[in-house]
Amino acid sequence: MALRVAVPLLSAEEGLHREARLLDRVRTTAISGGVVFWRSQKALSVPRVVESRQHFGAIRAAMAKAGWPVVVRATGGDVLPLTPGLLNIGLCFAHPGSSAFGIAEAYKLLCEPLIEVLGAWGIAAVCGRTPGALCDGEYNLVVEGRKLAGTAQRWRHAADGSGRMAILAEATIFGDDDLRVQVAAAEKFYRLSGMVAGLKVDRHVTLAELLPGPYAELGGSGLLEAMAAEIAQAFRRRFGWPACVPSD
Amino acid sequence: MSKLRFTKDHEWVRYDGNVATVGITDHAQAELGDIVFVELPEVGRELKAGEACAVVESVKAASDVYAPLSGRVSETNNAIVQDPALVNRSAEDEGWFFRMVPTNLSELDTLMDEAAYRDFLASQQ
Numbered sequence: 583m584a585l586r587v588a589v590p591l592l593s594a595e596e597g598l599h600r601e602a603r604l605l606d607r608v609r610t611t612a613i614s615g616g617v618v619f620w621r622s623q624k625a626l627s628v629p630r631v632v633e634s635r636q637h638f639g640a641i642r643a644a645m646a647k648a649g650w651p652v653v654v655r656a657t658g659g660d661v662l663p664l665t666p667g668l669l670n671i672g673l674c675f676a677h678p679g680s681s682a683f684g685i686a687e688a689y690k691l692l693c694e695p696l697i698e699v700l701g702a703w704g705i706a707a708v709c710g711r712t713p714g715a716l717c718d719g720e721y722n723l724v725v726e727g728r729k730l731a732g733t734a735q736r737w738r739h740a741a742d743g744s745g746r747m748a749i750l751a752e753a754t755i756f757g758d759d760d761l762r763v764q765v766a767a768a769e770k771f772y773r774l775s776g777m778v779a780g781l782k783v784d785r786h787v788t789l790a791e792l793l794p795g796p797y798a799e800l801g802g803s804g805l806l807e808a809m810a811a812e813i814a815q816a817f818r819r820r821f822g823w824p825a826c827v828p829s830d
Numbered sequence: 831m832s833k834l835r836f837t838k839d840h841e842w843v844r845y846d847g848n849v850a851t852v853g854i855t856d857h858a859q860a861e862l863g864d865i866v867f868v869e870l871p872e873v874g875r876e877l878k879a880g881e882a883c884a885v886v887e888s889v890k891a892a893s894d895v896y897a898p899l900s901g902r903v904s905e906t907n908n909a910i911v912q913d914p915a916l917v918n919r920s921a922e923d924e925g926w927f928f929r930m931v932p933t934n935l936s937e938l939d940t941l942m943d944e945a946a947y948r949d950f951l952a953s954q955q
Binding site for chain 1: 838839840857861862863866867869880882885887888889890891892893894896914950951954
């Protein structure tokens with residue numbers, strides 16, 4: 583039986599809230615993990631470091647006026663414009679906690695299943711940096727030097743004092759976005775902040791570009807739902823969770 | 831005489847006189863990578879040992895920092911708010927996070943000394 587996975591279109595606040603709620607469940611209960619998938623209404627997602635910068639309030643207001651409400655997320659990274667064409671994945675899992683298990687290992691747990699699923703669709707992705715891409719980082723998913731997905735993490739302790747860690751590992755995959763629009767939004771934000779972004783549209787790639795046949799057949803949201811269902815299966819194989827994907 | 835102790839969560843605490851200074855270990859800063867943001871507890875806040883009281887954000891991840899002891903926050907290190915990379919450069923000295931007045935000194939004895947912490951790190955590899 584094929585697994586069906588809901589990929590609801592949510593406000594950015596609600597999507598991030600669902601991820602935070604799942605992290606809190608992993609932190610405060612015995613459940614070992616879960617994953618939420620969602621698409622976002624247009625918004626600009628920024629880490630907390632950005633919130634602490636000078637004139638953030640005025641910049642936030644200017645971006646909202648331009649159609650890009652700014653939301654502050656609890657994971658690290660940089661500015662990322664969210665749109666309905668992106669697939670947001672919030673993977674939460676518990677780990678007993680040890681110095682040998684760190685941020686790199688957590689990224690592997692997130693990225694390896696994604697690479698496996700993309701490989702099954704004929705896309706050869708690797709982890710790496712993509713200078714000039716939005717929210718560039720060491721653990722982007724990259725296809726032929728172009729960024730297909732970004733990642734971030736939030737670590738918290740379990741509430742039971744056991745030393746167990748609860749980890750939220752996020753990935754955002756470009757689906758059928760007009761990346762020129764996203765890059766322009768991020769550049770506007772940086773410009774208002776008095777910073778130079780150096781972003782390049784051609785350092786990104788979308789699923790629609792890589793999978794023109796399935797995109798034509800399934801449409802943007804259909805392709806993201808099909809991809810999400812396979813990613814959910816891959817996480818299940820990796821983590822051995824029961825056959826459910828927590829969602830609200 | 832000062833006492834330096836460590837938690838399994840990779841915080842250090844140096845108790846000297848009536849005040850304990852708290853930070854994250856060199857191991858923790860190396861694991862996080864380039865630190866870009868630190869949020870510190872308010873002066874006067876009462877903390878319980880093990881309570882999440884600060885946030886540290888790097889280019890790779892964001893994580894909580896936990897109070898190693900119970901007590902009241904007496905001072906915070908504004909230098910790491912202005913320059914978070916100071917934590918990378920000097921995690922166990924100038925990159926301290928906050929100072930507190932402990933309310934239960936026996937909690938110090940539940941933490942690891944430097945040799946035990948090094949052994950703990952080695953045992954986790």
